[in-house]
Amino acid sequence: MTVSAALRGAEVSAAANAAAGSEVAFDKVSVAYRGSVVLKPLTMSVAAGEILAMIGPSGSGKTTALRAVAGFVRPAAGRILIGGTDVTNLPPYERGLAMVVQNYALFPHMRVSENVAFGLNARGAARDLIAQRVEDSLRIVGMSKFASRFPRELSGGQQQRVAIARALAVRPRVLLLDEPLSALDAQIRRSMVEEIARLHADLPDLTILYVTHDQSEALTLADRIAILKDGELSAIGAAGELYRRPPNRFAAEFLGRANLLPVVVERVAQQSGFVEARLGETRVVASGADHPAGAERLLCVRPQNLTLTCEAERSNRIEAVLREIHWQGELTHLVAEIGESILRVVATRLPNPPARGDKLEFFFSPSDANLIVEDGSV
Amino acid sequence: MSDAVALAPRAARLNLGGWWVAPPLAVLALLFLYPLILIGRAALIDDSGALNLAAAWGVLNSRAFLNALINTAEIALASTIGCVILGLTLGLILAFAPFPGAGLVAQVIDTFIALPTFLVTLAFTFLYGSAGILNGALTSGLGLDHPPVDFLYSAWGVILAEVTVYTPFVLRPLLAAFSLVDRSQIEVASLLGARPLRIVRQVILPAALPAIVAGGSLCLLLTVNEFGIVLFIGAKGVITLPLLIYSKAIQESDYQGACAIAIVNVALSLALFSLYRAAARRLGG
Numbered sequence: 001m002t003v004s005a006a007l008r009g010a011e012v013s014a015a016a017n018a019a020a021g022s023e024v025a026f027d028k029v030s031v032a033y034r035g036s037v038v039l040k041p042l043t044m045s046v047a048a049g050e051i052l053a054m055i056g057p058s059g060s061g062k063t064t065a066l067r068a069v070a071g072f073v074r075p076a077a078g079r080i081l082i083g084g085t086d087v088t089n090l091p092p093y094e095r096g097l098a099m100v101v102q103n104y105a106l107f108p109h110m111r112v113s114e115n116v117a118f119g120l121n122a123r124g125a126a127r128d129l130i131a132q133r134v135e136d137s138l139r140i141v142g143m144s145k146f147a148s149r150f151p152r153e154l155s156g157g158q159q160q161r162v163a164i165a166r167a168l169a170v171r172p173r174v175l176l177l178d179e180p181l182s183a184l185d186a187q188i189r190r191s192m193v194e195e196i197a198r199l200h201a202d203l204p205d206l207t208i209l210y211v212t213h214d215q216s217e218a219l220t221l222a223d224r225i226a227i228l229k230d231g232e233l234s235a236i237g238a239a240g241e242l243y244r245r246p247p248n249r250f251a252a253e254f255l256g257r258a259n260l261l262p263v264v265v266e267r268v269a270q271q272s273g274f275v276e277a278r279l280g281e282t283r284v285v286a287s288g289a290d291h292p293a294g295a296e297r298l299l300c301v302r303p304q305n306l307t308l309t310c311e312a313e314r315s316n317r318i319e320a321v322l323r324e325i326h327w328q329g330e331l332t333h334l335v336a337e338i339g340e341s342i343l344r345v346v347a348t349r350l351p352n353p354p355a356r357g358d359k360l361e362f363f364f365s366p367s368d369a370n371l372i373v374e375d376g377s378v
Numbered sequence: 379m380s381d382a383v384a385l386a387p388r389a390a391r392l393n394l395g396g397w398w399v400a401p402p403l404a405v406l407a408l409l410f411l412y413p414l415i416l417i418g419r420a421a422l423i424d425d426s427g428a429l430n431l432a433a434a435w436g437v438l439n440s441r442a443f444l445n446a447l448i449n450t451a452e453i454a455l456a457s458t459i460g461c462v463i464l465g466l467t468l469g470l471i472l473a474f475a476p477f478p479g480a481g482l483v484a485q486v487i488d489t490f491i492a493l494p495t496f497l498v499t500l501a502f503t504f505l506y507g508s509a510g511i512l513n514g515a516l517t518s519g520l521g522l523d524h525p526p527v528d529f530l531y532s533a534w535g536v537i538l539a540e541v542t543v544y545t546p547f548v549l550r551p552l553l554a555a556f557s558l559v560d561r562s563q564i565e566v567a568s569l570l571g572a573r574p575l576r577i578v579r580q581v582i583l584p585a586a587l588p589a590i591v592a593g594g595s596l597c598l599l600l601t602v603n604e605f606g607i608v609l610f611i612g613a614k615g616v617i618t619l620p621l622l623i624y625s626k627a628i629q630e631s632d633y634q635g636a637c638a639i640a641i642v643n644v645a646l647s648l649a650l651f652s653l654y655r656a657a658a659r660r661l662g663g
């Protein structure tokens with residue numbers, strides 16, 4: 001029997017959950033603490049079985065949004081729907097969810113197995129089922145050997161596995177993760193990200209809301225990413241798409257590094273989906289639509305998409321003066337000046353390294369560049 | 379330079395050689411140990427100054443002593459249970475379901491620790507006494523000739539007064555323990571499906587157990603030795619060990635009997651105190 005088959009075996013809540021559905025919808029949800037609004041009306045939905053990562057700077061309202069789904073805070077306005085049902089007024093214990101938090105929050109006086117059994121006991125599951133589920137859940141996270149330990153006898157990474165097992169044991173409709181890996185060191189964090197991805201492959205119906213500070217975690221795990229800024233949804237979209245075509249400056253800079261150069265739109269290019277714009281005296285072509293002629297926009301190019309050699313006939317060409325060059329083993333970082341702006345370039349191969357003060361030509365493909373607005377939310 | 383600074387305290391200690399503890403220890407012994415020894419000695423010696431174990435044994439074998447011991451244990455236990463139940467209820471509300479002004483309420487309850495114990499008893503007499511407000515209202519309101527409420531002049535009156543006075547001693551360590559309970563544990567538990575009562579039972583109380591034991595045993599210790607409240611209520615037949623010692627020594631001038639009972643009282647207190655210390659140590663560590 002495979003792990004996923006075991007997970008889909010006869011169970012208390014799974015059938016009910018499947019019937020209830022597991023998509024999450026925020027419908028104009030706003031949250032205020034003592035009168036000050038920390039989450040502005042938020043409307044977005046997470047499809048059943050999807051992993052949505054919520055990222056954003058500290059204080060942007062990520063945890064608050066998650067707590068509203070959990071039922072720990074009551075929205076000042078708006079509704080939260082899970083599986084199409086309005087749960088806004090349901091207490092947390094009737095929502096059929098589970099959560100994993102940064103500090104694990106294991107029950108210190110309970111053994112690992114008792115921690116994992118807690119939710120099933122609370123939901124009144126039969127004893128055989130509990131034993132079976134505890135065993136399955138601990139096996140999934142590779143903690144079977146530690147069933148009779150106390151949390152204080154485990155490392156941080158092991159505690160987090162137990163916290164995940166405890167959450168999975170109740171077969172939640174939706175799993176809420178609030179920076180689950182941020183207390184772990186970089187190496188363990190990477191392997192845990194892979195484990196969560198594997199876990200989700202085994203539980204394809206499980207909807208996951210994953211809050212993180214770490215954009216690489218978000219890009220690795222998430223189907224879609226929502227970027228929050230000052231309690232507001234700044235951008236949302238499929239992970240790759242959002243990285244390649246961020247809609248605004250904030251999204252571009254939050255998901256990796258970006259060169260943002262001020263340009264003026266000239267006209268829509270012959271090829272559909274592209275526009276022509278002027279960068280100083282240079283004419284460039286970038287992807288984008290709906291930009292009126294004469295509008296001021298930002299040209300967004302990722303540092304690794306700029307090259308020193310012309311690779312295609314249609315490539316854009318811009319001139320810049322090299323200010324700094326840093327060789328870092330596999331990569332070379334170049335900082336160049338173009339007019340008033342700074343251009344950052346990451347090169348993997350540089351047969352003839354240029355010198356400071358050199359006037360260089362950089363190339364980039366129109367499909368690797370896009371025009372975005374300075375500010376804006378969705 | 380830094381070496382000299384680091385060495386200085388060690389040198390100072392070496393010079394005194396540990397003898398500095400002698401004077402404070404002597405004062406402590408004089409203040410605390412000596413009276414205890416005197417009492418122990420007085421318990422074994424009769425009025426004529428001769429060793430008289432039979433007299434001491436006689437007192438400890440008497441009906442009066444046995445009744446007082448039983449009364450003391452019953453009242454102390456009942457009061458402590460009352461304090462723990464009330465303290466837990468108040469503590470849970472104040473810590474986990476706070477209402478506007480909860481902090482102020484906690485502080486007011488805390489201030490009760492500062493008040494002399496008999497003050498509450500005095501207030502009780504005004505409230506529930508035979509000439510108190512409650513009985514006054516009831517007799518005039520219902521046209522009775524006898525005050526209907528008379529529980530105050532019984533063991534129940536003592537217990538009620540002790541619960542009022544000593545609940546803060548349970549509440550204070552409980553609130554400290556509750557404030558250390560990780561809120562995310564409670565939230566995670568509730569999301570896993572646990573209703574509030576289960577969370578209290580399985581998440582909060584286990585974390586607060588040392589505080590409950592510490593507060594409860596302190597309460598037990600204080601109620602076993604309570605004198606003012608029992609004397610003030612003056613209920614007929616409610617004689618506890620401290621009251622019996624008082625009446626033997628002051629009213630009957632039976633010093634040997636009083637001291638013999640005092641020894642039992644001290645032993646009981648010390649036993650309860652070690653329980654309290656053990657619990658407090660667990661709470662601290």
Ligand SMILES: Nc1ncnc2c1ncn2[C@@H]1O[C@H](COP(=O)(O)OP(=O)(O)OP(=O)(O)O)[C@@H](O)[C@H]1O
Pocket residue numbers: 033034038056057058059060061062063064065213
């Ligand atoms: N219980 C509270 N009372 C008052 N204000 C709060 C409370 N919890 C959060 N806030 C405020 O709400 C805002 C959003 O907080 P939130 O915890 O959602 O941020 P976050 O995006 O999760 O940040 P971080 O990345 O630091 O965890 C912050 O300005 C914070 O100060």
Ligand SMILES: [Mg+2]
Pocket residue numbers: 062063064178
């Ligand atoms: Mg947060």
